[in-house]
Amino acid sequence: MLPLEYDRSQDRDIIVRDRFDGFRREFLRTLVTPEVIDEHRRSPLGQHSERLERLLIYFRQRPLDERYAVKVVVPFCKYQVARLSGRRGIPPRVVDEAVYASANDACHGLFLRCIRELLET
Secondary structure, three states: OOOOOOOHHHOHHHHHHHHHHHHHHHHHHHHOOHHHHHHHHHOOOOOOOHHHHHHHHHHHHOOHHHOEEEEEEEOOOEEEEEEOOOOOOOOOEEOOOOOEOOHHHHHHHHHHHHHHHHHHO
16 A cells, blocks of 8 residues: 555656657557548458557557447447446446447547547647
């Protein structure tokens, strides 16, 4: 158990991890192109180019409370994008009112949301 006065900013592991993540995000921003986005739109699942695969790996490795998931509203008919809580017992929350007709469309909507977050930070 950590003492109450523990200051996370002094933990070198956290500082190094945050610095590495910043460099990684900076590199990943260079991989976002209209071609990569179109490739994901055409085939959200399956094998991808190296550029797209690197982006997807980064999005899948984020902490649970920073990840999104596809929520099935009506099986095979309606899907939405939800953000995971990262805490047991707390359900994911729907992030917007957009409803997708297929799971692939919802996956692409999720991907676009992750790309937007990557480019904004």
